[in-house]
Amino acid sequence: MxxxxxxxxxxxxxxxxxxxxxxxxxxxxxxxxxxxxxxxxxxxxxxxxxxxxxxxxxxxxxxxxxxxxxxxxxxxxxxxxxxxxxxxxxxxxxxxxxxxxxxxxxxxxxxxxxxxxxxxxxxxxxxxxxxxxxxxxxxxxxxxxxxxxxxxxxxxxxxxxxxxxxxxxxxxxxxxxxxxSPSFLQRIPADQARRSLGLQEDRTTVLVMSGGIGVGPLDDAVSALARRDRWQVLVVCGNNRKRQLEIQRRFADKSNVRVFGYVDPINSLYEACDAVVMKPGGLSSSEVLCLEKPMLIIDPIPGQEQRNSDYLLENGAAKAVFHVKATDHKVEEILEDPSKLRSMVEACRRLKRxxxxxxxxxxxxxxxx
Missing domain, CATH: 3.40.50.2000 (Glycogen Phosphorylase B;)
Known part of the structure; x- marks a missing residue:
């Protein structure tokens, strides 16, 4: 005691x-x-x-x-x-x-x-x-x-x-x-997670996260992904309510885009996606590693996020998105290359704790x- x-x-x-x-x-x-x-x-x-x-x-x-x-x-x-x-x-x-x-x-x-x-x-x-x-x-x-x-x-x-x-x-x-969270030990099949979110089970699904405080070039990344009509794009804006409303308005005519604020628990969104476009926070990156999802890093904040990014890139668990307006091409490059995807998943498996x-x-x- x-x-x-x-x-x-x-x-x-x-x-x-x-x-x-x-x-x-x-x-x-x-x-x-x-x-x-x-x-x-x-x-x-x-x-x-x-x-x-x-x-x-x-x-x-x-x-x-x-x-x-x-x-x-x-x-x-x-x-x-x-x-x-x-x-x-x-x-x-x-x-x-x-x-x-x-x-x-x-x-x-x-x-x-x-x-x-x-x-x-x-x-x-x-x-x-x-x-x-x-x-x-x-x-x-x-x-x-x-x-x-x-x-x-x-x-x-x-x-x-x-x-x-x-x-x-x-x-x-x-x-x-x-x-x-211990909940990350309880895996959910992707098709089940997509059904729970009302998504199509057979479509490529990409999660975009701006971090808990909701900063970063979200709009351009979402715009690039949304033009792939057969893809489903899930956008998490964190606690930035203003950013959430702006993105909802901007993509109101895009049926393949779903916008969220702060999500807790977020497990279903992670499980539903094929790849995560994200800011490299230490906690969120650790969660993604646990679920063995390929990460694409956008606009890391100089300081702790840049160091997290360097660590993930060096160890092969992530790729950097240098041109945010071409985010969809970077995602496609990974998902359509089995060897690249397998390498990233294996890196996640090595690093996850x-x-x-x-x-x-x-x-x-x-x-x-």
Missing amino acids: GRIAVLYSSVGTGHKTAALALSRWIQLESPQWEVQCLDVLSFGSPFVKAFIANSYLEMVKRAPRLWGYFYNAMDDPKARDGVLNSINELTARINLRRLIKRLRSFGPDVIVFTHFFGAGAVAEEFLGSVPVYYVNTDFLSHVFHRNPLFRGWFVASHEAVLQYREDGLTQRVYLTGIPV PYAGRDVARILTRGGN
Whole structure:
């Protein structure tokens, strides 16, 4: 019997999805453990929550290269002790007093984060009394994830393990993968998934995803795919309601296009498709890997998405779409070449880690063993 606090920050959707998936795995693996899954930002001031969430969103929308510059420039051990990190930790410490109070009231035996905001401050607060772990939700790590105050780290690639070694962190770095929902173990045949969505069972079906925050050149990709009248195009716009309505209006006369907002669970859409055109978020890419679907990557955000893209491309699980208006040709090139398709599916099979959440849960509930 024990208690575990799983903490995320509502910046994007992947961190929350990973936290919820991990919480579910803990409940399945150790039902005697009590789990609380909490949004760190909900315990700070509304101003700080809005600033952190919106500043990231606006930057990746309007100045993605600037975001990439900051992300890469700050990925240096010296930056962890620099001014910006000091401001980050001070902001967290001041704004998370309610969180600390909530955690002390809950009395966790273990704390685990899926986003770095507040993680260092909480680790310092509970140093020596409660171990704090960190789950990376991208395929490569950032120096802010590699805080030496953490008891251990869960990573998604051998490359990430090497990043930790370069920082002198050689112990308790666990290569588990990114936690995805246990539901991804329960496969659905493509024809069944298509029937459940009211789709034609015998038609090529392509899923287009813009990521949870709904950014990226969706319109051009959908337009290219929609001109293939025999194809079925499923479009997921995430939490960007404005983008969803715009695309629905633009393609209202195209009967082969279906537009969705944020979809949870998304399993049926994944299973129904032959290929996924997507932004390379760590969590969504991990889900697609588990279902062994070929990925076509569009417009990765400089920084973590570009690194995810590089990892997937290097390992053969994805292809890059350099000319978005020709997305349909890129999809066709893969689906009509059995050897290319087979190679990508085999790469997905090598990289997938559907039991990542189970492995993390077992380590957390067994004292790091």
